[in-house]
Amino acid sequence: MLEIKGLHAKVEGNEILKGLDLTINPGEVHAIMGPNGAGKSTLSAVLAGRDGYEVTAGEILFEGDNLLEMEVEDRARAGLMLAFQYPVEIPGVKNVYLLKAALNAQRAARGEAEIEAPAFMKLVREKLAQMKMDKSFLHRAVNEGFSGGEKKRNEILQMLVLEPKLAILDEIDSGLDIDALRVVADGVNSLRSEQRGVLMITHYQRLLDYIVPDVIHVLADGRIVKTGDKSLALELEARGYDWLLEADAS
Amino acid sequence: MNAWADLFQQVNDEATPGWLKSRRIAAFARFEHLGIPTPRDEDWKYTDLKRLNKRQFSMAQTEATVSHTDQAELLDLNAWRIVLVNGVFSPDLSDLSDLPNQVTIEPLSQAITHDQELAGGLVGRLAAIDTDSLTALSHAMAQEGALIRVGSGVVLPRPIQLVYLSTEHESALASWPRIAVVAGPNSQMTIVEQLVGQHASGHYTQRVAELFLEGNAQLTHYLLQTPAEKDLWVGRVHVEQKRDSRYQAFHLNLGGALVRDDFVCELNARGATASLNGLLFGQGRQHLDMHSKVNHNAPNTYSDENYKGILNDRARGVFNGKVIVKRDSQQIEAHQNNANLLLSDQAEMDTKPELEIYADDVKCSHGTTTGQLDENAVFALRARGVDESVARGLLTLAFANQVLDQVTLDAVHDTVEARIAGALPERFNLKGLVLEDQEAQ
Numbered sequence: 001m002l003e004i005k006g007l008h009a010k011v012e013g014n015e016i017l018k019g020l021d022l023t024i025n026p027g028e029v030h031a032i033m034g035p036n037g038a039g040k041s042t043l044s045a046v047l048a049g050r051d052g053y054e055v056t057a058g059e060i061l062f063e064g065d066n067l068l069e070m071e072v073e074d075r076a077r078a079g080l081m082l083a084f085q086y087p088v089e090i091p092g093v094k095n096v097y098l099l100k101a102a103l104n105a106q107r108a109a110r111g112e113a114e115i116e117a118p119a120f121m122k123l124v125r126e127k128l129a130q131m132k133m134d135k136s137f138l139h140r141a142v143n144e145g146f147s148g149g150e151k152k153r154n155e156i157l158q159m160l161v162l163e164p165k166l167a168i169l170d171e172i173d174s175g176l177d178i179d180a181l182r183v184v185a186d187g188v189n190s191l192r193s194e195q196r197g198v199l200m201i202t203h204y205q206r207l208l209d210y211i212v213p214d215v216i217h218v219l220a221d222g223r224i225v226k227t228g229d230k231s232l233a234l235e236l237e238a239r240g241y242d243w244l245l246e247a248d249a250s
Numbered sequence: 251m252n253a254w255a256d257l258f259q260q261v262n263d264e265a266t267p268g269w270l271k272s273r274r275i276a277a278f279a280r281f282e283h284l285g286i287p288t289p290r291d292e293d294w295k296y297t298d299l300k301r302l303n304k305r306q307f308s309m310a311q312t313e314a315t316v317s318h319t320d321q322a323e324l325l326d327l328n329a330w331r332i333v334l335v336n337g338v339f340s341p342d343l344s345d346l347s348d349l350p351n352q353v354t355i356e357p358l359s360q361a362i363t364h365d366q367e368l369a370g371g372l373v374g375r376l377a378a379i380d381t382d383s384l385t386a387l388s389h390a391m392a393q394e395g396a397l398i399r400v401g402s403g404v405v406l407p408r409p410i411q412l413v414y415l416s417t418e419h420e421s422a423l424a425s426w427p428r429i430a431v432v433a434g435p436n437s438q439m440t441i442v443e444q445l446v447g448q449h450a451s452g453h454y455t456q457r458v459a460e461l462f463l464e465g466n467a468q469l470t471h472y473l474l475q476t477p478a479e480k481d482l483w484v485g486r487v488h489v490e491q492k493r494d495s496r497y498q499a500f501h502l503n504l505g506g507a508l509v510r511d512d513f514v515c516e517l518n519a520r521g522a523t524a525s526l527n528g529l530l531f532g533q534g535r536q537h538l539d540m541h542s543k544v545n546h547n548a549p550n551t552y553s554d555e556n557y558k559g560i561l562n563d564r565a566r567g568v569f570n571g572k573v574i575v576k577r578d579s580q581q582i583e584a585h586q587n588n589a590n591l592l593l594s595d596q597a598e599m600d601t602k603p604e605l606e607i608y609a610d611d612v613k614c615s616h617g618t619t620t621g622q623l624d625e626n627a628v629f630a631l632r633a634r635g636v637d638e639s640v641a642r643g644l645l646t647l648a649f650a651n652q653v654l655d656q657v658t659l660d661a662v663h664d665t666v667e668a669r670i671a672g673a674l675p676e677r678f679n680l681k682g683l684v685l686e687d688q689e690a691q
């Protein structure tokens with residue numbers, strides 16, 4: 001469903017992604033690990049379509065369409081959605097507004113009618129319960145005053161309501177306590193299906209115990225330098241990244 | 251100036267004798283001497299009233315017929331209501347039935363026929379002929395308005411609604427309503443003023459309100475302005491506050507060709523508190539101007555002012571907030587904040603806080619910010635599939651909600667919220683989204 005070929009991207013004139021290849025098929029869960037500053041969040045930003053990232057070479061196909069030609073909102077509606085490493089606070093916009101506006105935008109793109117208020121509230125309450133979030137969160141401004149862990153739960157809540165085909169999770173585990181990690185992981189696992197893909201960026205093996213990936217990649221210096229199965233995470237935990245960087249340089 | 255003189259001649263010939271008449275002549279002489287203010291006057295630096303001299307105004311003498319669509323614009327507040335149609339009292343649209351004891355709500359023209367001394371003593375006590383040239387003009391031209399008295403300890407169960415409704419007319423009409431309110435000791439009331447119209451006749455409404463708050467009185471004052479595109483408004487509110495009285499204003503200025511307001515609060519005794527909250531929302535080439543002056547005339551008096559400006563297109567806004575703390579007014583608190591959101595490169599906001607503090611033991615603060623929408627927030631919304639235009643609309647509404655959230659009168663709140671969401675350009679239209687959520691709750 002996602003095919004990235006030879007992707008080069010610049011930020012503020014600096015080349016960050018330097019020939020990145022990655023393919024995700026429906027039903028697969030991929031994890032990307034790698035040192036700080038390697039370009040992991042840059043990749044997620046390029047996928048989501050954030051301003052300020054200049055793609056200088058390569059292509060990205062999402063379900064066969066040229067992703068780089070799509071507007072930010074069209075990517076989301078087509079089913080590619082990013083859970084942010086640093087979720088943005090949006091003072092004054094209630095969570096419930098965001099969820100509803102987003103869901104209706106997606107439905108409109110599919111030619112469906114707007115969801116009826118009772119059906120919407122039922123759906124949202126169900127997902128809130130799943131994320132073990134109080135319903136007061138619905139009427140709070142998006143992420144405003146949320147703790148770090150609450151912000152991450154809120155990102156996954158959005159994923160559960162919007163059900164993207166490809167969910168990209170940038171360090172969804174950072175700042176979570178043990179219980180919250182389990183809730184978040186259960187949430188992500190509930191999204192897994194034959195049709196959907198997940199791309200999760202993480203630094204920690206622990207997340208991968210809860211959300212077991214099919215494939216693990218190591219992103220270093222703007223490229224995928226190693227791809228393996230879940231045992232790769234254990235090896236990285238034991239040996240760090242240096243051995244890979246050296247092997248890659250030679 | 252001749253046009254004004256002709257208009258005055260008409261008013262004066264038809265005026266009933268008595269205090270209004272004798273004062274009119276002096277007032278008009280004063281106005282003729284000063285003329286319409288120009289940008290050379292410090293108070294009118296950013297707002298040019300030359301349109302007032304250019305436009306030929308007449309005054310409505312009889313009540314116009316009011317269409318159903320005009321009537322539908324009146325807020326449904328279950329209120330006691332005085333409606334002035336182009337400045338003329340409308341008995342049909344007004345509702346002054348079942349007033350409690352110790353409560354007077356009357357059109358001014360009626361009040362002066364039987365209570366001349368009282369009405370005459372109140373009108374002009376705070377906003378007098380020598381206040382400024384336009385107030386002098388108001389004294390010369392005023393024909394109608396409202397006199398409100400709420401006796402000691404009375405807590406009004408319903409709001410009082412004062413409507414200035416402009417209807418379609420072949421030429422521009424002008425009116426000068428005067429409002430006088432006496433809030434007795436320990437009384438509580440809510441007044442909702444509504445300026446409304448939807449026809450491009452270019453009417454001018456100049457309203458002067460004088461509010462007297464006795465000890466521990468509480469007055470919540472809404473001013474909701476949704477005038478027609480070409481209409482002009484100049485408003486002056488003058489408040490006199492005694493011990494522990496509390497005045498709270500919600501000034502919701504949603505546009506008009508030129509809409510200027512002055513709020514002046516005299517905090518004359520310990521515990522007097524004034525809170526001014528407002529929203530200026532301008533589009534097209536609208537010009538919105540808010541001036542306030544809070545006089546801390548006594549120790550232990552408190553004021554806070556919180557204004558938000560939202561300007562799109564080539565709209566222009568002015569916020570000038572003045573706080574004056576007298577020499578012996580120790581232990582006062584005065585806070586002021588003006589935050590503005592510019593939705594277009596060509597919109598412009600002039601904001602100027604002015605603090606004159608002659609006491610030393612005071613807590614004062616002021617802050618102003620002018621910015622654009624947070625692009626990170628726009629992106630975060632778009633990244634969930636929300637249209638860029640809807641995202642911007644939601645964030646604009648969010649900015650307005652920082653003031654609107656304090657508006658406890660639902661009809662006012664909902665009208666403003668829907669108006670801001672729906673009155674924005676097509677690409678901002680959120681009306682459906684907003685109203686639906688209100689129903690869902």
Ligand SMILES: Nc1ncnc2c1ncn2[C@@H]1O[C@H](COP(=O)(O)OP(=O)(O)OP(=O)(O)O)[C@@H](O)[C@H]1O
Pocket residue numbers: 011012016034035036037038039040041042043052
């Ligand atoms: N807006 C920007 N301006 C300048 N440099 C940037 C910008 N965004 C990213 N970079 C740089 O690009 C490089 C890659 O950053 P990125 O955030 O993609 O790393 P990462 O792999 O996600 O790291 P981490 O594990 O710490 O989250 C870093 O050196 C960073 O400083």
Ligand SMILES: [Mg+2]
Pocket residue numbers: 040041042085170
């Ligand atoms: Mg990162």
